Amino acid sequence: MAIPRSLALLLALSTVLLVTTPVLAEEEVAEAHVDPDDGLTVMEIVQARGYYVEEHKVTTSDNYILTMYRLPKTYKESQQNTSAAANKPAVYLIHGLLDSSFTFVCNFRNQSLAFVLADAGYDVWLGNNRGTTWSNQHVEYTTDDDEYWAFSWQEMALYDMPAMLNYVLDITGHSTLSYVGHSEGTMQAFAGFSVNQDLAKKVSYFGALGPVAYLGHITPVFELMAKTYLDKLFTALGVGAFWETNWLIQGILAKYACAFVDQACGSIINALTGPSDNVNTTRLQVYISQTPAGTSVKNMAHFAQGIRDNTYRYYDYGCSCVRALGLSLCSKLICKNKAVYGAFDPPDWDLGAITYPRMGFYMGSDDWLATGTDISQLRAGLTSATILTDQSVEYNHLDFTWGYNANELIYQDLLAQIAKYVDVGGRIIFLSSNEILIRHMPQQTSATLTAFAVNDLLSFSNLRSPAKDPQPQDQASSMPPRRFRTLMFFLLGVYVALQPILAVQSEVEAAVDPDAGLTTTQVIQARGYAVMTHKVTIADRYVLTMHRLPKSYAESQSGSAAAANKPVACMQHGLLDSFYTWVLNYRNQSLAFILADLGYDVWLGNNRGNTWSTEHLDYTTNDDEFWDFTCEDMGNCDLPAMINYALSVSGRPMLSYIGHSEGTTQAFVGFSNNQELAKVVSYFGAFTPVAGRELRRHRSWSPWPKHTWTRGSRFLV
Template identity: 35%
Template sequence: MLNFSFVLTLFVLFFVSENALAVDKVFPGNSKYVEIISDDDTICKSMVQAQGYACEEHKVTTKDGYILSVQRIPVGRSGKTGNKPPVLLQHGIFVDAAPWLLNSPEESLGFILADNGFDVWLANTRGTKYSSGHTSLTPNDSAYWEWSWDELVHYDLSALVQYVNSETGQKLHYVGHSLGTLIALASFSQQDKLINLFRSAALLSPIAYLNQIQSQLTKDAAQLHIAEELYSLGYYEFPPAWDILGKILETICNEPDVNCSDIMTALTGPNCCVNTSKAGVLLKHEPQPTATKNIIHLSQMIRTGTIAMYDYGSEEENKRHYGDSKPPVYDMRNIPKELPLFLGYGGRDMLADVDDVKALLNDLKDHDKGELFRVYIEEYAHADFVLGVNASQVVYDPMISFFNLH
């Protein structure tokens, strides 16, 4: 499983060194962003149309200038027009939309939803390969990477939901995995006008509270302030260069108490049901970059146990951005009690830890009866919810039934 787990080894960049002075030796300079995308090199052509499905490429521009790539699968493989509402799929960190399509059509959520009559929309977060555009910046500009998941809440999610609603004229279902759940939960907690465009939301491996996270690698990275050190040295894209992953792996594997026989397990938990034969295909699409500031924000959550906006590190800076010495909190108790929510979580997930999910569920304890549906799978870890070969039966079937009710 080591080859497959390589797709997530960029997490180990957290562990460049316990000494900030060593970072410059590992990252001798920022990598130049050179990405040439041919007409055939698109998710539609390489992953969707290749399986016999219709596919449309869309572009969505956020209010802060990021140009997001979105794929639409309007009908199932039969070609018959679906009669069900749109569903927006939002991936997690370090990936793009590809994992929703990686398994066979009978096992991949993107295809399963289309074959069940839904109008499927696949999001790609800013900074990823197909969403690297901007109205005035390029990924070589440090300002391009000045964002955390706060901006994904306030700009990306807002732009995507409004676009899908405008194109279809319908309210939509939402499916998020990992970081894709956090941005939805944060948005829902603010109860702005956007929430009126959702029919329901399915949250797989929900990320809200992170202070009980079981991944020792991720916890240590947060405690060592590795992302903050990188940012202070001028590395705003995370990771700064892809060609040093091998060196980083070697560094990590020499650390005491780190078992590198399976990095993926060390990071996400022991996934029971991932098809490792898909590793070669996945490596054509992942891993994807994110902003170092985004990693800092997640690290703050691990250290503090709160769900709050980005902490700028001083009362003065926080006051300048928020008008208060402390960052505003996203209060999960503010999520509308009538909003239909489907939560899928696993007993072996080391990122969306069961106890952290229980803390979220406690915040939702007053949710309207029948509007909060839970699927707990003891043997599932983090990646199983998207890449598990049996997820269609144990997760997606009940999810689709949930959608059909709403």
């Protein structure tokens, strides 16, 4: 039986790798651990993560049948089995060479781009190019027919991409969508958009992860092979499949080699794509169980041509010509380029013709497949394109989808860019978390506190040099009547909150994020954590609300009791804010959740006068007496009451305190006046500490006594 072409090429590549890759010695080899995700299909792993998923079949104009996967619901919608929110903006994701849609779901919920987008309120569509594991059907041919494999990324650009994009728009009813491509997924986009600007206008934003067009300065391993005319080797092997998913890769490499010695597998991958420590190597068996996902020999030859010649052009079929005396004697029988393109050489893709869509480049400084030199050449060709962002991180080529920290380093910026140009019902709108923040911020406080806080912030001379202490009559004459102060700062707060949206463009309409309609406790519960509400009555009869996260995510999900004797962390917000500020992002981004998962008993305070602390034993918020407070009262009354309450309930002798902005100001006040209170705080983390370089002596301006409390902070009085 003849050796399959893909296996022959695999053996050839393996020989090169053995020569170029150092062998890492292991002191001992542990028994292989099989990850529960190992071997799962795309649909199975999406379902295992708790999301609803649909499979769609798309037929291209040249009769290839492609598979797309759709995640129309958030995790919460999937778990509650409710309908997906209406008019969600659509995002299309497309993979790179020898990869598949699996790459966008292969990690955990807060690490995989498809899940991050779904939970951000997007209708997520995962594409699969022809010839991959999930797109291996054709109306007329099977994968056993050579005719099936007669394609390269050129056909993906001309047929696959428009078919899948238009299908998404037809199903969703939108007029535009966002496009995120990785590697080959960007290469086919640049080509497709250059010849089809009508299609390009349907893409509101194009996020290019590891963008690829020119390949002349690729990793030395591939460059060496390409310059030895690897494309000729591919051509000699004939038309067919390259590196299809098979038992050899999945059964031996994934289940045994990588499971036993994940560092060796990682070293081989890094030798091809660039150095990296951003991938969880214990999950390599999962990644390799579905990767490589296959392509055609012709596609590999097309890539090899680009590497060898440093060109970005159509597939070169070659010519057998006699060139003499300025004449080129080629017939169509021996010059397929002439037959296909009407010229002896294939045409270049005209990058200068691309005016749409808006783009963002996300590059890796350690990427050996999409190098800085090649990307610069690509950018130089995009003379008419709008590139909104250039972001470079210490990534290799696979870290953009496999990296465990990609959400933090790449995806959040990507989401912010996508959010600016989203289509719902044919309109370009601005979508972001701003509508969530507007719901919770700014939180109210007293006009007196706000007036003096803003006054100090705006009067920079007060922070530059000592000045004469203001007299009470000076303040009285400078303060407007209360009714005007309240209106003034209400309008100021509205303006500040709306500024990010107003600055984008006129006539924008905010789309609804799934978190936007939730209270703060509902946000915590939606993240999967147990939360408790406590009421604390303080010495001057204000009733404050505290929220407690006593359990980790695992404890909350399992329904088990919280571990005993957890250390306590108390957190306090800033001016015009609330405890919402500690939980507004995702699990791995919000400090309250991070601390809870680290084993802390987390207490979130709310100062008097904000949304969650509006009660008093004698007054209501309609009474002026309720609002007669400043930061001094928060430091001398609110702070000790909440700290002592948390210690009393938890039974712990000490706690850690974390404050942000005003939360540090009241701490400096409280600890300077109450050293007994300070002694029960084992550590004080001050986020953007606020005190001012000059602390005035009048009560309304400066409640601090002449006292220096904490190392590293200096009080000038």
